[in-house]
Structure formats: structure tokens, C-alpha cells
Amino acid sequence: MLSPIAWSTPPKKYGPWESIVSLLTEGLVKRGIDVTLFATADSHTAAKLHAVCPRPYEEDKDMIRKVYEGLHISEVFERAKEFDIIHNHFDYLPLTYSTLVDTPVVTTIHGISSRKILPVYKKYNNRTFYVSISDAYRCNDLDxxxxxxxxxxxxxFYFNEKPQDYLLFLSRLHKDKGxxxxxxxxxKTGRRLRIAGFIADQAYFEKEVQPYLDNEQIIYEGHVDPEFKKELLSNAYALLHMINYEEAFGIGIVEAMASGTPVIAINRGAMPELIRDGETGFLVNSVDEAAEAVQKLGSISRKKCRENVEKRFSVDRMVDDYIKVYETILEKCKREEERPWGFYEVFMHKPGYKVKSLTVFPQGEISLQRHSHRSEHWYVISGEGLVTKNGSEIRVLPGDSVDLPVNKVHRIKNIGSQNLVFIEIAQGDYIGEDDIERLEDKYGRV
Known part of the structure; x- marks a missing residue:
């Protein structure tokens, strides 16, 4: 499990991605699954914690962010063979390592900060696996x-049927969040507003927020810890979520509803997937509509807000869904047979012919062999190999092919630094795997 290192896992205060990684990791461990969490050294987990970053870089501005990101990401991929799946929550950078290992990589796309990062996601589309966190936030360019x-x-989260009279804003203080x-x-409504969250844009805060703070009607509580956050959510009359962008999810919205607090949100991004308009809150399109919605909050059952979350947004449901994803990936990437030199996967097996892919690890080689009943055609997909064919040696690269008639003595060796992958088409009156006469073998199988 590869977590971000901007904050600890779980975060001390802010850190929505790290929070989800923590909940998922602990949920998987409770199911008896062996998980190694790659996170900051001050993280806490029941899984195996592996860390090279001593603390979150957002909490120590002297740390060079790219240095620790590089060290952090490389750790999991250098140990890739130890894992069945690598689950990446660290955005697009880890994708650039993904084709260097055989372990399947699944990336939860928590957010796309800019379309300028899409070329990386596009490059590794269909070479890795992507999970979206809402249907609304899927990118049409990706699968x-x-x-x-x-x-x-x-x-x-504390359920409260008798809230106080204040409205709440709870998120990072940035124009996007409204x-x-x-x-x-x-x-417009004459209600008190309590604001909580870290200042993500100082200039925006000083211009658009600070002038209105009076500690009476408009109050800034600061960057609050988890316990104070839960208290604020539980006692709030409603949560205001006046976003100015297509938000991928919104954990704070779900946390508010779990506390019984309805949410008034701008109808953008994933908001319709989280809020049931008129039942757990209101979806609006402007400040004026939001002010009108405040007047209708009495029609919302706080109990139904809680029940909606219990039904749709529990950790157990999330863990169940991810286990299904892992099982699907493992089935798709199933290795039919492992060998000392690597592994192969059968694509098609019909009377008279068989098609399979073979992956040979660096410095690995199949035995010097021949077949009495089948001929073979090899087509190289990736890597660099050296084919021995009746005593002659042929260097092969991606796009090259070699024909091996019945009884031809042959071997292939990976002479590159990456996995050698090739497609084999076998044809003959018998194509069982035991139709092999080994003449030489570095693994002692003659």
C-alpha cells in the first residue's frame, strides 16, 4: 500500500488521501490480509510499516520534497517481487516505475490536479489498472x-439530533472550496459561520476571508485536530460546501452526514453521488439558492443522514469493493506456470495448437531443448534476448521473430536488464508441456 507522504497515515489533522489509505489498510489487516504500508515514519498502522521519509514534508519545509518522493516510491518497486499487488495512492509518479516490475499495479485516482499530468496516465492506461472514486470524476481518456x-x-462520528444554530465550513481554505x-x-441568512481548515492559499485568505472574520458571526477556528473536527460536525446546523470546481469526492460531506448534519453543496462533480437532494441535504447552483436552502433545513431528518452513510459509505463496504478489485486483477494477471527462469501464461489451447506468452527474467534462460511433436514460432514483445538455434546464436529485439521446426535444438536467454517477453505459437500433433527433451539446463533439470 503506497501512501502519500505530504501527511502521516493516518493524518494528524488534514490529509484526505492519507486518511482513506489508513482506513483501507486497517480494514484489510482485520480481514487477515498481509499488508505492507509505505508511508511516513510517524505513521501508525497494524500492517507492516516501511518508511524512508521521517515525517510529512508539509510539516517540515526544510525537506526537499522530490528527494523524499523519489526515495519513497522506489522503495516499494525495489521490493515488488514480495507482493501480489501494489496499490498506489500516490498520484501519477509511481506509474513511471510500473512497467519495470511484474507485480500488477492498481492506482486509485484521488484527483487530477491538472490535465497537464494526463500524458502519464494515458501512457500507462491498459498497462496498469485505475480505480475512480466517483463516476462523475472519470476521465474519458482513461479506462x-x-x-x-x-x-x-x-x-x-458523534450522531446529534439536537444541533446548535451555526453553519460550518470545514475544508482547506482555498478558492476551489468556496x-x-x-x-x-x-x-444573507444571518447565521453564524464557523470556519475550520488549514490555509492553502495565504493571499486568498487575506483578501477574501480575513476581512470578514469578527469572532461573532464569522469565526475562524484554525486548523483543527480530528476530535475538535468531529465536535464541530456533530453540533453544526448544516455544512456548507460551496465548491468552485468539479470535486472528485468529498470526505467531509460524508463525515457531516454521519454526524446527522445535512449538507448544502454546489451541484458539481461528485456531489449528486453523495447527497440525496431534499433528503440528506440540498444541491444548489448559487449563493442565493444556498441561502434559500438554509431556510428549508428543518425538513431534513438528521437520522436519515446518518442511516444513508451507514448504508452507502462504511469502511466495510469500501474494503469489500477493493478486495473484489484485487481478485479481478489477480485473475487477469494470473500466471499459469512459474519456472526458474520466469513464467508463462496460456492465452489459447486448441487441438493442434497453443498460444502463450513467456516472460524470462534478466539473466534467465530456458533449457537447451528440442520437441519431437511440435514446431514453434516466437515473436518478441519486449526486452532483449539471445536465441540459440542448432548451434547458431541470434540476437532478438522487440518485433523480431524466430521459427523453430520440429526437432530443432533451441534455447533463449535474457541478455538485457528488463524482462524478456515473447509470444509463442506451438503447432503439432501433440503440444503438451512434457514434449521437452532437455539437453542442457542451468537449473539442473536435465
Whole structure:
């Protein structure tokens, strides 16, 4: 499990990606699954923790971010053979390592910060696996193996049927998140607004937020810890989520509803997948509509808000969904047979012919052999090999092919630094794997 290192896993305060990684990791461990978590050294987990980054780089600005990102990502891929699956939550950079290993890589795309990063995702599309966190946030340029919506630890949130009279903004303080718009809603309705979250854009905060703070109607609580956050959510009359972008999910929305608190949100991104309009909150298109929705909050059952989360956004449901993803990936990447030199996978087996792929590890080689009943045709997909054919040696690269008639003595060796992958088409009156006469073998199988 490859977690980001901007914050610890789980985060001390802010860190939505790290929070989901923690919940998923602990949920998998409870199911008896062997998980190694790659995260910051101050992280906490029941899994095996592996860390090269001593602390989150967002908490220590003296750390060179790229240095620790490089060290962190390389650790998991250097140990790839130890794992059945690598689950990447660290955005696009780990994808650049993915084809250097045989272990399948699945990436949960928590967010796409800019279309400028899409070339990386496109390059590794169909070479790795992608999971979306909402249907709304799928990119048309990419293929996905599943949508898995986040889950939360519902029991850790305090359900409250009798809230106080304040509205709440709870997120990072940035234009995207609409804190200024939330202030406008509070002003229009005459309600108190309590604001909590870290300042992600100082200039925006100083211009659009700070001038309105009076510690009476508009109050900034600061960057709050998890316990204070839960208290704020539980006691709030409603959560305002006035976003200015297509948000992929919104953990705070689910946490609010788990506390019984309805949500008024701009109808963008994944909001319709989270909020049931008129039942667990309201989907609106402007500040004026949000102000009108505040007046209708009395029609919302706080109990139904909680029940909706229990039914749709539990950790157990999220863990179940990811286990199904892992099982699907393992089936798709199933190795039919392992050998000392690598492994092969049968694509098609019909009377008279068989098609399979063979992967030979660096410095690996199949035995010097011949077949009495079948001929073979090899087509190289990737890597660099040296084919021995009746005493002659032929260097092969991607796109090269070699024909091996019945009874021809042959062998192939991986002479490159990456896996050698080739397709084999066998044809004959008998194509069983025991039709092999080994003449020489470095693994002692003659």
C-alpha cells in the first residue's frame, strides 16, 4: 500500500488521501490480509510499516520534497517481487516505475490536479489498472477497472439530533472550496459561520476571508485536530460546501452526514453521488439558492443522514469493493506456470495448437531443448534476448521473430536488464508441456 507522504497515515489533522489509505489498510489487516504500508515514519498502522521519509514534508519545509518522493516510491518497486499487488495512492509518479516490475499495479485516482499530468496516465492506461472514486470524476481518456467510493469509520462520528444554530465550513481554505461563498450565505441568512481548515492559499485568505472574520458571526477556528473536527460536525446546523470546481469526492460531506448534519453543496462533480437532494441535504447552483436552502433545513431528518452513510459509505463496504478489485486483477494477471527462469501464461489451447506468452527474467534462460511433436514460432514483445538455434546464436529485439521446426535444438536467454517477453505459437500433433527433451539446463533439470 503506497501512501502519500505530504501527511502521516493516518493524518494528524488534514490529509484526505492519507486518511482513506489508513482506513483501507486497517480494514484489510482485520480481514487477515498481509499488508505492507509505505508511508511516513510517524505513521501508525497494524500492517507492516516501511518508511524512508521521517515525517510529512508539509510539516517540515526544510525537506526537499522530490528527494523524499523519489526515495519513497522506489522503495516499494525495489521490493515488488514480495507482493501480489501494489496499490498506489500516490498520484501519477509511481506509474513511471510500473512497467519495470511484474507485480500488477492498481492506482486509485484521488484527483487530477491538472490535465497537464494526463500524458502519464494515458501512457500507462491498459498497462496498469485505475480505480475512480466517483463516476462523475472519470476521465474519458482513461479506462477504469472499477469505481470504489470512499468509506469512513462511522462509529467514530458523534450522531446529534439536537444541533446548535451555526453553519460550518470545514475544508482547506482555498478558492476551489468556496469559503468566501460560504461567508456570503451566512451573511444573507444571518447565521453564524464557523470556519475550520488549514490555509492553502495565504493571499486568498487575506483578501477574501480575513476581512470578514469578527469572532461573532464569522469565526475562524484554525486548523483543527480530528476530535475538535468531529465536535464541530456533530453540533453544526448544516455544512456548507460551496465548491468552485468539479470535486472528485468529498470526505467531509460524508463525515457531516454521519454526524446527522445535512449538507448544502454546489451541484458539481461528485456531489449528486453523495447527497440525496431534499433528503440528506440540498444541491444548489448559487449563493442565493444556498441561502434559500438554509431556510428549508428543518425538513431534513438528521437520522436519515446518518442511516444513508451507514448504508452507502462504511469502511466495510469500501474494503469489500477493493478486495473484489484485487481478485479481478489477480485473475487477469494470473500466471499459469512459474519456472526458474520466469513464467508463462496460456492465452489459447486448441487441438493442434497453443498460444502463450513467456516472460524470462534478466539473466534467465530456458533449457537447451528440442520437441519431437511440435514446431514453434516466437515473436518478441519486449526486452532483449539471445536465441540459440542448432548451434547458431541470434540476437532478438522487440518485433523480431524466430521459427523453430520440429526437432530443432533451441534455447533463449535474457541478455538485457528488463524482462524478456515473447509470444509463442506451438503447432503439432501433440503440444503438451512434457514434449521437452532437455539437453542442457542451468537449473539442473536435465
Amino acid at each position: 477504469y477497472i472499477a469505481t470504489v467510493r470512499h468509506g469512513i469509520d462511522i462509529e467514530s 469559503v468566501r461563498e460560504a461567508i456570503e450565505v451566512a451573511k
